[in-house]
Amino acid sequence: xxxxxxxxxxxxxxxxxxxxxxxxxxxxxxxxxxxxxxxxxxxxxxxxxxxxxxxxxxxxxxxxxxxxxxxxxxxxxxxxxxxxxxxxxxxxxxxxxxxxxxxxxxxxxxxxxxxxxxxxxxxxxxxxxxxxxxxxxxxxxxxxxxxxxxxxxxxxxxxxxxxxxxxxxxxxxxxxxxxxxxxxxxxxxxxxxxxxxxxxxxxxxxxxxxxxxxxxxxxxxxxxxxxxxxxxxxxxxxxxxxxxxxxxxxxxxxxxxxxxxxxxxxxxxxxxxxxxxxxxxxxxxxxxxxxxxxxxxxxxxxxxxxxxxxxxxxxxxx
Ligand SMILES: *Cc1c(COP(=O)(O)O)cnc(C)c1O
Ligand code: SF4
Numbered sequence: 001x002x003x004x005x006x007x008x009x010x011x012x013x014x015x016x017x018x019x020x021x022x023x024x025x026x027x028x029x030x031x032x033x034x035x036x037x038x039x040x041x042x043x044x045x046x047x048x049x050x051x052x053x054x055x056x057x058x059x060x061x062x063x064x065x066x067x068x069x070x071x072x073x074x075x076x077x078x079x080x081x082x083x084x085x086x087x088x089x090x091x092x093x094x095x096x097x098x099x100x101x102x103x104x105x106x107x108x109x110x111x112x113x114x115x116x117x118x119x120x121x122x123x124x125x126x127x128x129x130x131x132x133x134x135x136x137x138x139x140x141x142x143x144x145x146x147x148x149x150x151x152x153x154x155x156x157x158x159x160x161x162x163x164x165x166x167x168x169x170x171x172x173x174x175x176x177x178x179x180x181x182x183x184x185x186x187x188x189x190x191x192x193x194x195x196x197x198x199x200x201x202x203x204x205x206x207x208x209x210x211x212x213x214x215x216x217x218x219x220x221x222x223x224x225x226x227x228x229x230x231x232x233x234x235x236x237x238x239x240x241x242x243x244x245x246x247x248x249x250x251x252x253x254x255x256x257x258x259x260x261x262x263x264x265x266x267x268x269x270x271x272x273x274x275x276x277x278x279x280x281x282x283x284x285x286x287x288x289x290x291x292x293x294x295x296x297x298x299x300x301x302x303x304x305x306x307x308x309x310x311x312x313x314x315x316x317x318x
Contacts, residue, residue: 006084006248008032009077011154013189023186025216028252029078035251036079042247044085047281055100057093061287065113065144068101069093070132072119075154080213080252082244082281098135105139113144122151126162133166137173145174148209150181152195153188159195164202171204179207180235184217185225196233207238210276212262214243214254220265227266227274237276242291244281256280256291263292 010018010030018026052061059067070093077084105111114136121129136142151158167176178199182188199206208230210217217223227237242259243252263278280291 006077006081009074011076013156013191014076014154014187017186017189021186023184025184025186025222028216029080029183029213030076031079033079033251036248039248039250042245042250042253043283044247046082046244046246046283048283055104056097058101058104060104060108060111063110065115066105066108066111067115067117068121068132069118070116070121070128071123073123074118074120075123075151075158078150080211080243080246080249082246082249084246084248098132102135102139105136105142109141112141113146114142115146115148117148120149120151120154121147122149122155122158122163126160126166129163130166133170133174137170143175144177145170146177146179148179148181152178152180152199153182153192156189156191156195159198161198164198164204167204168202175205177205177207179209179238181209181211182226182230183210183213184222185229188229193233196235200234206233206235208235208276209239209241210237211241212243212254212259212278213252216252218254218258218262220262223262223266224269227270227276231274237274240276240278242278242280245283260292 008031014026014030017023018030049059049061049067052059054060054066057069059069061067072086074081105114116129116132124132133145136145167178170176208227210223210226212218212223217226223240230237240263242256243249243254245253259278267275277290278292279288281287282289
């Protein structure tokens with residue numbers, strides 16, 4: 001997929017906010033920049049997830065949980081997106097694919113959590129989400145459902161009463177988490193606060209997912225304010241992702257050393273429960289890896305994987 005096809009797409013609420021505030025954190029994340037073109041470094045598929053695509057629409061990499069990708073559409077195009085070279089392919093997810101997903105899940109009872117991702121799963125209608133959940137509810141081994149989404153930020157009105165009622169209804173059957181992707185407080189519009197109020201009133205558990213990005217939030221103060229505000233609105237900070245080395249998005253990349261310095265300061269002024277895990281996805285398929293080893297503040301440049309093994313691959317830019 002060609003970079004040029006990752007067209008600029010900015011939702012109306014965010015465009016209004018850009019016009020109103022001229023916030024560099026918003027402009028840098030969403031407005032197309034010529035600097036994206038002709039980048040020599042960076043990877044087309046920085047994560048290497050596709051190797052774990054078992055059937056169309058399902059990625060099974062970690063034993064007990066799998067990603068479900070019912071759509072590749074997004075409400076907004078984030079210029080740093082690690083899928084920017086894959087999205088916009090307009091692959092439709094079909095009925096036949098869904099039958100294969102159901103069969104795979106039935107055949108793999110070790111999977112107890114299904115993670116709706118994409119694209120963005122909240123691009124689906126409530127009816128469609130209900131349809132999928134009804135089918136997943138029949139698979140006894142599934143206990144947990146997660147939605148990873150940027151839509152509450154990009155299109156806050158999508159979080160309507162019908163949607164929260166839908167999640168509430170399925171909370172009888174599943175433990176459900178809504179994982180909201182947000183990188184900077186300048187994204188938090190009045191309508192987003194209304195959406196949060198509605199989610200809190202419906203007791204939908206929320207987690208927060210943040211990407212560390214150069215010239216967006218690569219400073220202690222922005223992240224401290226973001227995580228504190230998440231805590232106030234009952235979004236528990238879950239992951240702080242070191243940026244991936246994406247071709248066409250290398251201008252968002254920053255050295256691991258810089259991220260670790262910011263994270264150390266955050267540890268000092270946030271309680272453990274409001275501090276996200278700082279992680280990095282190692283190119284080449286090693287997966288999510290802690291980016292911060294508290295026992296050795298002087299970062300050695302080596303990364304340790306989830307089982308404590310030393311990973312020889314260093315990120316090229318340290
Ligand atoms: C990130 C990811 C998950 C979810 O991992 P958690 O650490 O549980 O949030 C699951 N599957 C794949 C392929 C992933 O990349
Ligand atoms: S919403 Fe997510 S998947 Fe879509 S462009 Fe933004 S980061 Fe990428």
